Amino acid sequence: MKDLVRQKISINIDIMDLLNEQIAMEADASASYLAMASWCDQHALTHSAEFFYDQSAEEREHMMKIFRFVNDNGGAALSPQIGKVAHNYSSLQEVFELALDQEIKVTKSINNIIQQCRKKADFGTENFLQWFVQEQLEEEQKMRRVLDLIELMGTDGIALRLIDERVKEA
Amino acid sequence: MNLLCQSTNFAAYQCDQRRCFFLTHGSKEMQLSCCQFIALRQKLNSLDLSAHFDGRNPSGIEILSVCNRAHLLVLDTHQVLELKNLLRASFGFMEMNSMV
Numbered sequence A: 001m002k003d004l005v006r007q008k009i010s011i012n013i014d015i016m017d018l019l020n021e022q023i024a025m026e027a028d029a030s031a032s033y034l035a036m037a038s039w040c041d042q043h044a045l046t047h048s049a050e051f052f053y054d055q056s057a058e059e060r061e062h063m064m065k066i067f068r069f070v071n072d073n074g075g076a077a078l079s080p081q082i083g084k085v086a087h088n089y090s091s092l093q094e095v096f097e098l099a100l101d102q103e104i105k106v107t108k109s110i111n112n113i114i115q116q117c118r119k120k121a122d123f124g125t126e127n128f129l130q131w132f133v134q135e136q137l138e139e140e141q142k143m144r145r146v147l148d149l150i151e152l153m154g155t156d157g158i159a160l161r162l163i164d165e166r167v168k169e170a
Numbered sequence B: 001m002n003l004l005c006q007s008t009n010f011a012a013y014q015c016d017q018r019r020c021f022f023l024t025h026g027s028k029e030m031q032l033s034c035c036q037f038i039a040l041r042q043k044l045n046s047l048d049l050s051a052h053f054d055g056r057n058p059s060g061i062e063i064l065s066v067c068n069r070a071h072l073l074v075l076d077t078h079q080v081l082e083l084k085n086l087l088r089a090s091f092g093f094m095e096m097n098s099m100v
């Protein structure tokens, strides 16, 4: 029997499902960073807002990177549905904590796909995902740096403004 | 023609010569390209079956278009599960076949 599916698509079919889930996850992340940007803007935290606008755009780039990888290799990428996005936060600290949690969730998900790639001997996809492993380390680091700063300086009075200034360099 | 999997109401075949798949549902026969076969698998997997039980889809009927809308499948809950299993088994069989 010919291997028609393999001739058509270079990615393992179960891995393709996971990549489609990852596409949806990146889209969700992009949407929730947009909500965070909006909250920061409303609270006159201009630099933090700018930071989250950039993050949102980056997540969309991640999504497109995976989307194209799936299609370029003969698979079928699915345009994701975006779930409900939270818009209410109690503080800048909460915003960055949620952002870090979200990045950790993404890291775990990427690691899980790589684990499955090894099981299925899909080394092409594993290789593709290595870029994301590095990227996730950097993204977690970014959020953590701001949280460290908040812990160090507090957010009372002028401190909040100073932190917002410093987010520029994060 | 290679039989991939057969169940009560459905059967899936691969035709090496024509490089395509066939899905039969009773007397109905549908020819699918590789892409269309993969798309059908995705469509089935993305169905929200819990909606059949919590009142959001009280009829429990799903209408699936196959092969860029050349065919329509009207399926009840059991048939959706049956077809889902059939496709899972078919792709599993093909994966096994590719390892030997």
Ligand SMILES: [Fe+2]
Binding pocket: A026, A029, A058, A059, A062, A106
């Ligand atoms: Fe991302």
Ligand SMILES: [Fe+2]
Binding pocket: A029, A059, A103, A106, A139
């Ligand atoms: Fe990220």
